[in-house]
Structures are given as structure tokens and as C-alpha cells.
Amino acid sequence: METILDPFDAPPLNWGFMGPGGIAATVAESLVKATRQRLVAVGSRSLERAEAFARRFGAPRAYGSYAALAADPEVDAVYIATLHHTHFPLAVLALEAGKAVLVEKAFTLNQAEARQLADLAGRRGLFLMEAMWTRFLPHMIELRNWAAAGRLGEIRYLQADFGFAHDYDPTSRMFDPAVGGGALLDRGVYPLYLAADFLGLPSRVAASATLAPSGADAQFSAILDYPRGQALIESSMIVTTPQEAWLAGTEAMVRIPARYWSPTGLELHADGKVETWRRQVVGAGYEFELAEVARRVSDGATGSAVMPVAESVELTGLLDQIRGQIGVVWPGEAG
Ligand SMILES: NC(=O)c1ccc[n+]([C@@H]2O[C@H](COP(=O)([O-])OP(=O)(O)OC[C@H]3O[C@@H](n4cnc5c(N)ncnc54)[C@H](OP(=O)(O)O)[C@@H]3O)[C@@H](O)[C@H]2O)c1
Numbered sequence: 001m002e003t004i005l006d007p008f009d010a011p012p013l014n015w016g017f018m019g020p021g022g023i024a025a026t027v028a029e030s031l032v033k034a035t036r037q038r039l040v041a042v043g044s045r046s047l048e049r050a051e052a053f054a055r056r057f058g059a060p061r062a063y064g065s066y067a068a069l070a071a072d073p074e075v076d077a078v079y080i081a082t083l084h085h086t087h088f089p090l091a092v093l094a095l096e097a098g099k100a101v102l103v104e105k106a107f108t109l110n111q112a113e114a115r116q117l118a119d120l121a122g123r124r125g126l127f128l129m130e131a132m133w134t135r136f137l138p139h140m141i142e143l144r145n146w147a148a149a150g151r152l153g154e155i156r157y158l159q160a161d162f163g164f165a166h167d168y169d170p171t172s173r174m175f176d177p178a179v180g181g182g183a184l185l186d187r188g189v190y191p192l193y194l195a196a197d198f199l200g201l202p203s204r205v206a207a208s209a210t211l212a213p214s215g216a217d218a219q220f221s222a223i224l225d226y227p228r229g230q231a232l233i234e235s236s237m238i239v240t241t242p243q244e245a246w247l248a249g250t251e252a253m254v255r256i257p258a259r260y261w262s263p264t265g266l267e268l269h270a271d272g273k274v275e276t277w278r279r280q281v282v283g284a285g286y287e288f289e290l291a292e293v294a295r296r297v298s299d300g301a302t303g304s305a306v307m308p309v310a311e312s313v314e315l316t317g318l319l320d321q322i323r324g325q326i327g328v329v330w331p332g333e334a335g
Helices: 022-034 047-057 066-070 084-096 111-124 138-148 183-199 287-299 309-326
Strands: 014-018 038-043 061-063 077-080 100-104 128-131 155-163 204-211 217-226 229-236 245-249 253-256 266-270 273-277
Touching: 014 022, 014 066, 022 038, 022 047, 022 287, 038 047, 038 066, 047 061, 061 066, 066 084, 077 084, 077 287, 084 100, 084 111, 100 287, 111 128, 111 309, 128 287, 128 309, 138 183, 138 245, 138 253, 138 266, 155 183, 183 217, 183 229, 183 245, 183 309, 204 309, 217 309
Parallel strands: 014 038, 014 077, 038 061, 077 100, 100 128, 155 229
Antiparallel strands: 155 245, 204 217, 217 229, 245 253, 253 266, 266 273
């Protein structure tokens, strides 16, 4: 059984953030409010942007290049919060500088990159993890405990979606294949990783998509097949969807209310009764993944059992398979 630990109790690490954009600010807010982690440096392609971010969150140092951040000897762990197409080169930069690395989702553009990162971290004996923050949230820990205790019985079905409507803009990171844009990598990873957490890797996938004029997937659906069940996955950038998840087992059903991928509760439906579970959190929820990295790095571990890098490699392969079926090709990849 897993225990829900207070992120505030995790030993402090010195963090360097690469890419002072939207998610970096949200994660920094959680870091400051709900952990004892220390943001010691920020790196950006622009010194001004790095300085503004450092001022806002009280980081002592700002750098106008990612290489300078990676070279900072006081940084223990680098959080890569840049766009998808830069995750691989920046993770290589940070690992080659000897840092523990937390890489935003989606981990890399394709499985070949994911494998190279896993190999590099393995050779160097360094910590590496994809920032799939949902897995570390209290309700997900509780649900894994329910599943392990047999409360759901055998899980035979899962359904999850993740859609927010955006106006089409071929220059936005959401719709630009040149930066790894599209529903699959931006948000489809949440329901896919949820299915993998409870059902493992599928034996087969059948995917279908609506492509934007830019070639990015604006919306996709996938049926994941398992020896004894299915998962239905949906993700969209053109409509807002309920963002609930349901798991059905032979003993009970569980509803994870909207937005299941962020701090929320659980409902267990069995024998005509509904049992609810909820835990208040202090930050926006990112404090739990930061605390996991801090605990594992201070234990000397090279990864997390909750979001192992080997699973990121496998699931990036599943994303490749889905892209193959829906016709999404990154520039430079053979079509
Ligand atoms: N975990 C979550 O809840 C969550 C939520 C949203 C996004 N994300 C993930 O976080 C990552 C960043 O998303 P975001 O919304 O924060 O993006 P963003 O604010 O648009 O950009 C993040 C940073 O990426 C760098 N960047 C922007 N455009 C670039 C380009 N064309 N080439 C190279 N670098 C570029 C910039 O850093 P510089 O200052 O150095 O230019 C920017 O500050 C993505 O992997 C995304 O999927 C995660």
C-alpha cells in the first residue's frame, strides 16, 4: 500500500527551472507555497525573462541560456518546462551536466528520443522522470490502494477524456507540429497514462483523429485493447469535454470527478451505494511530484516506481503508434 505523504516533509533539493513559461510559473507557485524545495536558478533563452521569473519567485540566480543553468554547480535537479520538441536536447544537456532531471510531459517527441534519454541517465546513474504529476496526487494514490486491495475487483473497463476548446491558430504551440503540438502530446497523455496506471500497456490500439490544417491532431479517440477489457480515450483542442474518468471492475465502479487529472476526489459505486473520498491539498498539486523527486534523489534512486522512466519509454512508443494511425508526423521524421 502507498502512503500519502506531506510534500512539505520531503528533503529540500536545489532546483533549476528551464523555460520560465506558463507551467513553470504554476509549478513554482506550488513549490513556494507547499514545499521546502528551493528554486535557486532559472534559465531562459532570454535573460530578461529569466530575471523576471527569478524576481517573481525569489530565485537568487537567472541565466540567459539553458547551458548556463545546467552548468550551475549549486543546482541539484533541473525541471524542464519548455515545449515538446526541446525536451530531448535540454534533458541531454542537464544529464550531461550531472543533474537529476524532471521533464515535463510529453516526455519526448518519439520513442527513439525517450530511449536515448533513459540510456543516458542509466549510464550516468542519474535520476530521470517524466512530470506526470497526476500520478502523485492523493486521490490517485488512494485509488491505486483501492485497486490493490481488490475493492474494484478485476478492472475490465476505463473511460477518460481531456478536452479544452481553443481557437485555431497555426502559430500557437497547441497547433504547430514543428514544436510537437496537438491534442495527443499536449493532453491525450493524461487519459493514456491513467489507463496504463490501472491496466498496463495495451495489446492493441485503434485510433482515429480530426487533423487541424497545420497537420496537428485537433482531436483524437483511441480504443486500447487488453486481454480482458478495453479503455476508451478521448482528447480534444476543439471542444471542451467533461474531463471525468470512470473505471469499472467486477466488484465496483469508480468515478473520478472533473478534473480527474488535477487534485479532486473519488466516488466508489457498489451495491447501490456511493462512497466518497477527498483530501484537501495546499498547492495546485505539483508539490507532490516535486516531493517525489526530492525523496527519490535523496535516497540515491535513479527513478520513481510511480512514474518509471521505462514506462515513459513504453508509452512514448504507444504515442508513436497512435501518431502512425492518425497520420501525425513531426518535421524531420520519415512519414
Ligand atoms: N503539467 C501540467 O499541468 C502542464 C500544463 C501545461 C503545459 N504543460 C507542459 O509544459 C510544457 C510547456 O508548456 P507551457 O504551456 O508552459 O508552454 P509556454 O509557456 O508556451 O512555453 C514554455 C517555455 O518554452 C520556451 N519556448 C517557447 N517557445 C519556444 C520555441 N519556439 N522554441 C523553443 N523554446 C520555446 C520558452 O522559454 P524561453 O523563455 O527560454 O524562451 C517558454 O517560456 C509542455 O511540455 C506542456 O505540455 C504541462
